[in-house]
Amino acid sequence: MTEPIHQLHPVTMQVHSHRPRQPRATITKTKILEAAARAFADDGYAATSMTDLVAASSSTKGGIYFHFDSKEAIARELVTHWSSALHHAYSATQESPQHSVADIISFFRDLAASVAVSSLARAGLRLAAETGIDGAREAFAYWVDITSLLVAAAIESGELPDNSVTRQLAWNLCAGFFGTVTIIRVVGDPGDFTTRMQNLADVHLSACASAKMS
Amino acid sequence: MTEPIHQLHPVTMQVHSHRPRQPRATITKTKILEAAARAFADDGYAATSMTDLVAASSSTKGGIYFHFDSKEAIARELVTHWSSALHHAYSATQESPQHSVADIISFFRDLAASVAVSSLARAGLRLAAETGIDGAREAFAYWVDITSLLVAAAIESGELPDNSVTRQLAWNLCAGFFGTVTIIRVVGDPGDFTTRMQNLADVHLSACASAKMS
Numbered sequence: 001m002t003e004p005i006h007q008l009h010p011v012t013m014q015v016h017s018h019r020p021r022q023p024r025a026t027i028t029k030t031k032i033l034e035a036a037a038r039a040f041a042d043d044g045y046a047a048t049s050m051t052d053l054v055a056a057s058s059s060t061k062g063g064i065y066f067h068f069d070s071k072e073a074i075a076r077e078l079v080t081h082w083s084s085a086l087h088h089a090y091s092a093t094q095e096s097p098q099h100s101v102a103d104i105i106s107f108f109r110d111l112a113a114s115v116a117v118s119s120l121a122r123a124g125l126r127l128a129a130e131t132g133i134d135g136a137r138e139a140f141a142y143w144v145d146i147t148s149l150l151v152a153a154a155i156e157s158g159e160l161p162d163n164s165v166t167r168q169l170a171w172n173l174c175a176g177f178f179g180t181v182t183i184i185r186v187v188g189d190p191g192d193f194t195t196r197m198q199n200l201a202d203v204h205l206s207a208c209a210s211a212k213m214s
Numbered sequence: 215m216t217e218p219i220h221q222l223h224p225v226t227m228q229v230h231s232h233r234p235r236q237p238r239a240t241i242t243k244t245k246i247l248e249a250a251a252r253a254f255a256d257d258g259y260a261a262t263s264m265t266d267l268v269a270a271s272s273s274t275k276g277g278i279y280f281h282f283d284s285k286e287a288i289a290r291e292l293v294t295h296w297s298s299a300l301h302h303a304y305s306a307t308q309e310s311p312q313h314s315v316a317d318i319i320s321f322f323r324d325l326a327a328s329v330a331v332s333s334l335a336r337a338g339l340r341l342a343a344e345t346g347i348d349g350a351r352e353a354f355a356y357w358v359d360i361t362s363l364l365v366a367a368a369i370e371s372g373e374l375p376d377n378s379v380t381r382q383l384a385w386n387l388c389a390g391f392f393g394t395v396t397i398i399r400v401v402g403d404p405g406d407f408t409t410r411m412q413n414l415a416d417v418h419l420s421a422c423a424s425a426k427m428s
Contacts, residue, residue, distance in 0.1 A: 046260030179393030187355045203421040
């Protein structure tokens with residue numbers, strides 16, 4: 001399957017290319033998660049069995065069950081990777097005392113970078129929209145909620161007008177991001193993902209600025 | 215699961231509320247497709263078995279196999295419902311000799327209406343982004359392709375400038391539409407879906423108009 005996102009150079013790197021020495025158990029766990037992320041992407045979550053994951057991760061059934069109770073536990077851990085990306089990107093915006101439109105842009109730029117470099121975050125984002133995984137819906141809702149907080153802060157600071165377009169901004173940015181990642185996965189994309197997300201944010205932010213107050 | 219889309223009143227109706235008398239076989243087939251659309255939405259495609267579909271459609275195994283060779287054949291038929299919605303919405307724009315920005319708006323308004331009223335089209339759209347269903351990727355790519363044709367015609371007519379924002383317009387509209395349908399499915403939405411899609415189209419179209427030529 002074509003998944004060109006991860007071949008693109010991200011704007012910021014959130015994953016260390018030179019990892020510190022890890023204990024063997026952590027290495028095994030990461031190997032299992034990476035194999036599961038690939039298998040869920042290629043065959044879909046429900047079609048992938050624990051037996052498939054044993055084969056894909058070159059692990060043993062015992063090795064997998066040492067780390068995870070079930071296939072759903074692996075999916076939950078991948079969703080957690082996406083939630084962590086959300087949390088880190090949000091925390092980074094909270095470091096400065098002033099909150100503004102720049103925070104919204106850097107938040108989505110960081111998320112784009114996470115999705116571009118991390119197959120775990122990318123799988124987690126996709127699984128967050130699946131049915132039947134505990135915590136998935138919550139992770140998706142958390143994304144819309146923290147984006148709404150960033151938008152509210154930019155309205156508060158006076159940088160964004162409080163109109164009907166701005167009130168849909170958080171939804172439209174998350175929808176545009178999710179939809180773009182999906183189209184790239186399904187039909188492939190010749191373009192640069194992080195630049196594309198930057199342009200999408202620019203389009204929506206200028207629409208807020210130029211919309212009538214209503 | 216919350217699926218508020220189908221409760222909203224669509225702008226245009228593409229599905230007849232007063233259907234002509236159908237032969238029994240067609241009624242059964244539609245019942246199976248509707249049950250499958252619900253089951254795939256609730257439990258996901260891969261987690262739903264033919265046995266589940268027998269129970270959900272109050273049909274018999276023989277009744278289902280009379281119409282469909284396999285579960286994948288049902289999924290393919292649902293994808294076909296989405297492709298038909300695309301085809302009808304595109305054909306409607308081709309009836310007038312002049313092609314313009316209004317065609318792009320009416321194309322997405324018609325698609326929004328289809329998704330709002332038809333659980334079969336809605337399931338087909340979702341399945342088009344699944345892996346492992348023959349023709350799904352093609353249906354998704356067809357959508358982006360015909361949207362690109364509409365954009366190219368609007369550029370040709372002089373209504374849209376040929377700049378970098380316009381060149382991403384087809385992608386951004388399809389991504390925004392798919393992402394919006396996904397968020398509504400996952401987290402629910404208090405708003406009106408067809409109005410929301412209209413606003414999304416307006417935002418992207420004005421961004422094309424105001425972008426620098428490049």
